[in-house]
Amino acid sequence: MFFVDTLEIEGLGNRGYVAGGPGAAVVVDPPRDIDQVIATAARRGVRIAYVVETHVHNDYVSGGLELARVTGAAYLVPAGAHVSFDHAPVADGDTVAVDEGLALRALATPGHTPHHTSYVLEEDGHGVAVFTGGSLLIGSVGRPDLVEPRLTERLARAQHASAHRLADELDDDVPVLPTHGFGSFCSSRQATQATGEATTIGRERGTNEALTKDVDTFVAEMLARLDDVPAYYAHMGPANAAGPAPIDLTPPRRADGEEIASRLAAGEWVVDLRSRVAFAEGHVAGSFNFEGRGQLATYLAWLIPWGKPVSLLADTPEQLADAQRELARVGIDRPAAAASGDPAGWVRAGDRLASFPRARFADLAELRKRGERVVVLDVRRSAERAGGFVEGSVHIPVHELHGRIGEVPGGTVWVHCAGGMRAAIAASLLDAAGRDMVAVDDGFDAAAEAGLPLTRPGDAA
Numbered sequence: 001m002f003f004v005d006t007l008e009i010e011g012l013g014n015r016g017y018v019a020g021g022p023g024a025a026v027v028v029d030p031p032r033d034i035d036q037v038i039a040t041a042a043r044r045g046v047r048i049a050y051v052v053e054t055h056v057h058n059d060y061v062s063g064g065l066e067l068a069r070v071t072g073a074a075y076l077v078p079a080g081a082h083v084s085f086d087h088a089p090v091a092d093g094d095t096v097a098v099d100e101g102l103a104l105r106a107l108a109t110p111g112h113t114p115h116h117t118s119y120v121l122e123e124d125g126h127g128v129a130v131f132t133g134g135s136l137l138i139g140s141v142g143r144p145d146l147v148e149p150r151l152t153e154r155l156a157r158a159q160h161a162s163a164h165r166l167a168d169e170l171d172d173d174v175p176v177l178p179t180h181g182f183g184s185f186c187s188s189r190q191a192t193q194a195t196g197e198a199t200t201i202g203r204e205r206g207t208n209e210a211l212t213k214d215v216d217t218f219v220a221e222m223l224a225r226l227d228d229v230p231a232y233y234a235h236m237g238p239a240n241a242a243g244p245a246p247i248d249l250t251p252p253r254r255a256d257g258e259e260i261a262s263r264l265a266a267g268e269w270v271v272d273l274r275s276r277v278a279f280a281e282g283h284v285a286g287s288f289n290f291e292g293r294g295q296l297a298t299y300l301a302w303l304i305p306w307g308k309p310v311s312l313l314a315d316t317p318e319q320l321a322d323a324q325r326e327l328a329r330v331g332i333d334r335p336a337a338a339a340s341g342d343p344a345g346w347v348r349a350g351d352r353l354a355s356f357p358r359a360r361f362a363d364l365a366e367l368r369k370r371g372e373r374v375v376v377l378d379v380r381r382s383a384e385r386a387g388g389f390v391e392g393s394v395h396i397p398v399h400e401l402h403g404r405i406g407e408v409p410g411g412t413v414w415v416h417c418a419g420g421m422r423a424a425i426a427a428s429l430l431d432a433a434g435r436d437m438v439a440v441d442d443g444f445d446a447a448a449e450a451g452l453p454l455t456r457p458g459d460a461a
Contacts, residue, residue: 002102002123004177005040007031011297011326012060013183017131018044019121021099026050027067028119028131029179032247032329034063034070050096050104052076054133054179055113056083058146058233059186060329061244076106080115085243090117109135109166111159112142112186114151118166120174129175130201136163137181138199140189141210145226146233156219159188163210172202185230185298188222227383228399232301232330239331247328251321255311255337257348260284263311268336269304273314273323274343276424280439282353284346287313289428292323294421301330302399303425309336316340356431360442364390364414365450377408377415379426380444384418391453398422405433416440416447 007016009031017028018040025046030037041048048071051064055078065085068075076096079089092108101124109118112134121129134142141163144155166176176199180186205211209218255263264270264286272279273292283289290300292314304310310327312335314320320338327335339346343353367374376390379398389395396404398417413435417423420441427439448454 002099002121002128003044004121004129004175005044006177007036007040009060009329010182011295012329013181013185013187013295013298014060014179015177015182016179017177018048019098019129019131020044020046020049021102023047024049024099026052026096026098026104027064027073028052028177029054029057029133030063030067032061032063032066032244033249033325034067034247037063037067038071047071048073049098050074050076052090052104052119052131053078053081054118054131054135055116056081056237056240058113058237059180059184059230060236061331062240063244063247065243066246078106078115078117081113081241083241083243092117095122107166107169109133109162111135111144111155111162112180113147114155114158116142116162118162120170127170127174129177130166130170131177131179132166133179134186135159135178136166136176136204136208136210137178137187138176138197139204139208140181140187141208141222142180142186143188143226144222146186146229146237153219153223156222157215159222160210160215160218163204163208167201167205167211170201172200172205174201175199176201176204183295185227185233188226225383228381228397230298230302231399232306235306235331245333248334249321249325249328251317252312252324252335252338255339257346257351259337260311260313260339260346261348261351263309263336268309268311270311270313271300272428273312273319276420276439276441277358278315279424279428280356280358282343282355283428284313284343285351285354286432287428288432289424291421291424292319296323297326297330297332299398299422299425300327301332303402304332311335311337311339313338313343313346314340354431356427356437356439358439358441359414360450361416361440361447361452362450364440365452368452373411374438375409375411375413377413377426379415379417379422386457388454388456390416390447391455398426401426401429405429405435408435411436413437414440416442416444418444
């Protein structure tokens with residue numbers, strides 16, 4: 001009998017896998033914090049015999065090299081990948097024995113990257129699962145535009161062919177186990193994620209656009225809807241190709257109010273991980289609010305100037321540790337300092353915590369009914385705004401706001417996103433810049449329900 005255990009990396013929208021038999025296992029696309037991988041294997045009582053990568057990842061730092069070093073496992077990397085460390089190159093059709101009667105077969109599936117490789121887990125010669133990485137996802141495929149713009153259309157066509165190869169070679173009941181697609185920006189349908197946590201070749205055959213549409217239609221539609229690429233992706237591929245350093249999760253130095261003020265004065269980033277409600281009620285002036293729950297790593301890594309020192313503030317030491325782990329997964333390795341507990345201890349003696357108001361779309365609608373004029377700032381991505389926006393609103397995506405605050409018109413700014421989290425980030429950026437603002441903590445559907453007039457980009461033409 002074989003097993004497959006899933007490693008959920010929720011903040012980044014990814015999964016890794018530990019699969020094997022009674023005595024040995026293979027790890028597919030491990031996260032950088034390998035302690036959880038080792039613990040999973042230990043609970044199963046198995047030896048990690050192989051660590052495999054489906055591709056050189058663009059969205060997170062891999063733990064594969066360190067996991068192989070620590071466990072003594074063979075490290076399999078697609079032969080076409082250009083990496084600078086010792087590894088076992090794997091080519092299409094290569095097969096390794098994982099355990100008695102259990103093997104792993106490489107299947108070339110280019111598209112997400114030119115060298116992308118899927119792996120079929122075979123029991124007694126029959127495929128029982130396929131690890132598809134960034135190839136065939138749940139209702140989608142991995143995006144083809146993360147490697148090189150000149151290759152994008154060619155890789156999009158390769159994605160279509162790779163999806164068909166998987167469907168042609170595997171039975172309908174074979175589970176499809178992708179790495180991306182659970183909120184990751186590596187999915188080509190990030191803005192409209194397919195529902196469901198599990199799928200099979202048969203289900204994808206009937207529902208996945210790569211398998212239901214001809215190649216020209218599929219490619220044209222996918223290229224037309226590709227969303228923004230997080231800026232930090234530019235650093236992930238080179239880090240993984242060079243060979244990431246081992247993770248260091250030892251606690252950062254503890255900072256008092258004087259040190260926090262000094263770091264802010266030096267232009268460093270101080271990030272408050274508390275809820276947006278708590279932050280709005282009282283925070284260190286100049287600090288930024290990136291909630292610890294949600295997509296902390298994605299948005300902080302996207303917005304922060306790469307290499308800028310960052311200090312963390314949180315309710316508890318546990319929240320700090322969780323954030324440190326998540327940030328290390330995207331290469332933000334060592335917080336400069338940290339503090340937890342009562343926010344009153346995060347400011348210098350005699351200083352006060354700053355605050356700003358929160359509101360709902362209904363409050364904005366009431367304000368407009370009274371004829372009061374305010375600036376409405378929409379910080380959603382362009383793909384989201386294309387579905388409709390508050391009439392008269394200004395649009396600056398949150399990942400661009402830090403460098404474009406000077407473009408925000410004067411006056412009180414009511415800032416919103418689709419659900420409140422990104423509006424809170426934007427509100428903290430505006431607050432740190434000395435702007436008067438109101439954070440709209442509401443779902444965007446409530447805008448229409450409140451009677452605010454909505455329009456679409458084409459309507460203004």
